Amino acid sequence: MTTETLGRALPHGWTTVDYEVALEIASHESIIRQAYKDSEGVWTWSVGLTSATGHNVTRYIGKPQPLEHCLAVYAWALDKYAQDVLAAFEGFALSKAQFTAALSFHWNTGAIKRASWVKLWKAGSIAAARKAFMDWNKPASIIGRREKERDLFFDGKWCNDGTMTEYTRLTAKSTPVWASAKRISVKKELAAAVAPAFNPIPVAEPEPVPPPPDIEPSPVPVSQPATSGGLFAALKGFLEARFGRKA
CATH class of the missing domain: 1.20.5 (Single alpha-helices involved in coiled-coils or other helix-helix interfaces)
Structure with missing residues (x-):
């Protein structure tokens, strides 16, 4: 399976959340298979999803889910976020790398419509846009991710290795046990989760009617x-x- 079979480049730019797009963004994220409480006490699940996405994540309290299901809902939510990205860049053609970087930024910050770097880039101030991209640098732990997103958008430099961090245990207060972190490969499961959207199951041909007997x-x-x-x-x-x- 290749990214070419999962996605498609449109003449006016890249607009599709395919396997490679989802995999790149996942590499910056962590995943927890059951619902947990984030730093603000909000019930969260999978790749940072809350019920605000339209998918009720409280159904997963105490109920870990298969990795493929976690990633399928993640890909579905990414597609919703992608609509904001396309609206923010309306009238401008994005390469696949630019679309992915902007979507990763928006998934993390929710700020694609108000970020100054977007306005600067559309105005043709590329150097200023590149610098402004790094204004979104808090907390300090996010700087490494922001640099990778910047380099992908402005230089086309991809960085995922097909893995992401999974936290496997929660505390009694339903917060992640940070020591339970492990790096896992998500290539197979994410490909299976994303592929149906681009390879719909064909409608079966009707069986031929057999001739009457004798x-x-x-x-x-x-x-x-x-x-x-x-x-x-x-x-x-x-x-x-x-x-x-x-x-």
């Missing part, structure tokens, strides 16, 4: 037109063969 094929040769005279002669021969008498 009906012998017509003795009319294939090359002979099935005229009324030909059919009468065929029926006559059939009756003679079956009953030993002439019709």
Whole structure:
């Protein structure tokens, strides 16, 4: 499976959340398979999803889900966020790298519509836009991610290795146990989660209707037109063969 089979480049720019886009953004994120409380006490699940996405994540309290399901809902939510990105850059064609970087930025900050770097870039002030991209640098732990997003948008430099961080345990207060972190590969599960949107299941062709039983094929040769005279002669021969008498 390749990214070419999962996504498509449109003449006016890249607009599709495909496997490669989702994988790049996931590499900056962590995943928890059951609902947990974030730093502000909000119930969160999977790749940082809250019920504000339109998917009720409280259903996963105490109920860890398969990795593929977690990633399928993540990809669905990414597509919703992508609409904001496309609206913010309306009238401008984005490369796949630019679309991915902007979507990653928006997924993390929710600020694509008010970020000054977007306005500067659209105005053609590329150097100023590149610098303004790094204004979104708090908390300090986010700086590494922001640099990677910047380099992807302005230089086309991809950085994912197909893995992301998973936290496998929660505290009694439903917050993540940070020591439970491990790096996992999500290539297979994310490809399976994203692929159905780009490879819909084809509608099965109807089964051919079998002929009625115990009906012998017509003795009319294939090359002979099935005229009324030909059919009468065929029926006559059939009756003679079956009953030993002439019709």
